[in-house]
Amino acid sequence: ASEVEPFSMTPVERLRRVCYAYRDMAHRHPRFFAYLAVHRVKMPAGEHFIERVLETVAAVMVDREPAARWFRVLGYYLVGAALDETSGYAAGPSSAEPVSESYIAEHCPGLVTAAPYFGKTQWERTFALGLDALIAEIADERARKAHG
16 A cells, blocks of 8 residues: 655645545445444554544644544544445435425425535535635644644
């Protein structure tokens, strides 16, 4: 396996890289990811992975409490996005009687307007938007703490 966190990158770049690598793993192994997302991996490899990600977040957010909280926030985002992209929308309609397009057109104008941005071709852009916002907030918090 290639090195996920090249040392030539800034801590923020390494954090972004780790987040994308996690999402990529979910896409490569969607059935395993569904299991991983809801069960704690209490084994040396799982604990080592968590430790590496915590170190990556801590390199961006020096104080341990905010680093731990941002680790959890990123986890919420990554797990939610990966589950949605591998098991949610990716799986298609989940109800026994999917709602018809005509019903949606008549009763859900907001959904009609938003739907073009929900498809698989839009996932990358939407994921990047959310991740960039989270990482920007982490970096901003770090800068605020550094400057007093």
